[in-house]
Amino acid sequence: MEEKNKKNQIDRREFLKRLGIGAAVSTVALTGCNSGKNSVSGDRSALGDIPVDRMTFRTNPKTGEKVSLLGYGCMRWPTLPGGDEPIDQETVNRLVDFAIGHGVNYFDTSPAYCKGRSERATGIALKRYPRDKFFIATKLSNFAPSTWTREESLKMYHNSFRELQVDYIDYMLLHGVGMGNGMAELEARYIDNGILDFLMTEREAGRIRNLGFSYHGDIRVFDYLLSQHEKYKWDFVQIQLNYVDWKHAKEVNTRNTDAEYLYGELAKLNIPAVIMEPLLGGRLSNVHDHIAAKLKQRRPDESVASWAFRFAGSFPGVLTVLSGMTYMEHLQDNLRTFAPLDPLTEADMEFLEETAQALLRYPTIPCNDCKYCMPCPYGLDIPGILLHFNKCINEGNMPSSAQDAGYRKARRAFLVGYDRSVPRLRQADHCIGCNQCVHHCPQNIRIPEEMQRIDRFVEDLKQGREF
Incomplete structure (x- = not known):
């Protein structure tokens, strides 16, 4: 696998070519509930007005539809006070209104998010808009062995339609393939029970517009699913990509795979990439103070987080970059970055690689606050x-x-x-x-x-x- 990764890594010249550096990249051409621990604040935030009608869009090569380069991740909707953490629907509606009003049209949720409440809250907020104003992405999140049967997986699938209040889903994902027992778990969750075949028939019937998967962990699963592209015809794939994981994923976590390899394999097959964890679980917006100072010195009017979002958005094969925006300041800061996107230069890329190497000297634990580990049976947070x-x-x-x-x-x-x-x-x-x-x-x-x-x-x- 090591040899395969080296063989398929993009050299510097090819990387810059794919990134589009050296040529003008115009807007037309470019065409996972949280308590707020990573809020944008202080001198790490961006300055300036919130732009209107300047969102950068990417074109879905299958449908020709324009997708906002900033996607709304619905894993961290704001909650009301109280032990049960009910979702603050009024605030969710305000966030969705502001996002749509500024060009965001891709919303990513799951039956697993916000203790099972994200789909419903997202559906309530989006139902107030015409169906052609937004694209909804959700997942078949059958993680628990009790949901691996065909009956239970189908129940989860159909429940997503009810919770979201839609009669078709724009982007449906197999959720978190590569986790757990790798290939054995993939086969149990989606193949042996016939669920993947079922989802393909749903795509043919139009109830699913695009079919893909989100990848974590075992690279054999990623490689296998891409090797079957002729059979499954993946419309998109969701991967973890940020300026640390681009070349240093294994240094953060030995089981991870460099995003350079993941993106490169998708690019070979012309499969659009949807990006998760552009901030590495918030860590790239909350870097060590001296690193934050260097980022701010280089672009004083922009936030620390904007560097990570510009990195992810600069790749032409990226359809949308997801951000779990709990607070209005998160949303506003990201809108400044993507409306429109200012793609990275070659000098920016070299600067971010130096930044990534500096970050690796600080031994943080690679927690992305996804809360898949919760609830703990012994009450730990x-x-x-x-x-x-x-x-x-x-x-x-x-x-x-x-x-x-x-x-x-x-x-x-x-x-x-x-x-x-x-x-x-x-x-x-x-x-x-x-x-x-x-x-x-x-x-x-x-x-x-x-x-x-x-x-x-x-x-x-x-x-x-x-x-």
């Missing part, structure tokens, strides 16, 4: 624990040695922030290592090991022990 740990690394509040001048301040910031971010009964010390979460993590994080490591770290801080 797994994403909250991991995100607080990462946040302290990025902000330089990671206590190292008691001999350091800033140790006491960093120690206090970590411990106080931990208690504020994660209730004590949901902290890492309550993990018993049952491993139920590991199978569901698309980033293949060894969650129990990380919980034990963080718990030891916290206990050492509390006791004032040396590291």
Whole structure:
């Protein structure tokens, strides 16, 4: 597999050619519920007016339809206060109104998002518009073995139509192929039960307009599905792509595959790519302070996050770039980036590669806050624990040695922030290592090991022990 990846990597000249650098790229030519931990704020945000009627669009080669290059990821709809976290429908409607009013027309959801509530909330918001004003993408998210039977998978599929209040789905995905047991799980979820054949007949009948899959994990599954392109005729594929994962995915997580390879394989077959995790789970909008300063110095009026979105959007084979925009400031910031897109230059690309290498020197945990690991049967807030740990690394509040001048301040910031971010009964010390979460993590994080490591770290801080 290593040799295959090297063989298929795009050399620098071919990369720049695909990216369109060296030629003018005009707008015409270009034609996964969250508490707000990664909100855009302070001097990391963008400045300037919100543009209207200037969205960059890409053309779906199959249908000829114009798709907004900024896609709305509906994994992190805002919620109301309360333990049950009901979705704040009024705010969702306002976000959708603003997005559509500024050219966004691609909305990506799933039966698994927001504790099963995302499809309904998305459907309610979009139902107020004519059907030809938006494209809806959803997924057959039959992760649990209890949903692998044909009957249960069909029930999930038909329920998506009811929740979304539509009679056809524009973009339907096999969800998270490559997760878990790789090929064996793919066969159990979609092939042996005849579900993939069924979805193909639904596409022929027009109830599905485009059929694709979202990929995580086992590269054998990705390669197999592309090798069967003549049979399945994939209309699009959703991949993780950002300026760190482009060449360094394995350094972030050993099971991941470089986005350079994934995008290159799709480009060979002229299959449009839909991009997820352009911000690497928010980490590329919340980078270490000195890295953020360099990004802001280069483009002072634009946000730190805009660099990652410009990277993902600059590839001509990308149909849309998904962003889970919980707050209006997220949406407005991204609209400034994509309306219209200012494609990367060769110098920008070199600068981002240097930035990626600098980011790799900070050992954050590759949690994307997707919440597939939740709920924990023992009540842990797994994403909250991991995100607080990462946040302290990025902000330089990671206590190292008691001999350091800033140790006491960093120690206090970590411990106080931990208690504020994660209730004590949901902290890492309550993990018993049952491993139920590991199978569901698309980033293949060894969650129990990380919980034990963080718990030891916290206990050492509390006791004032040396590291």
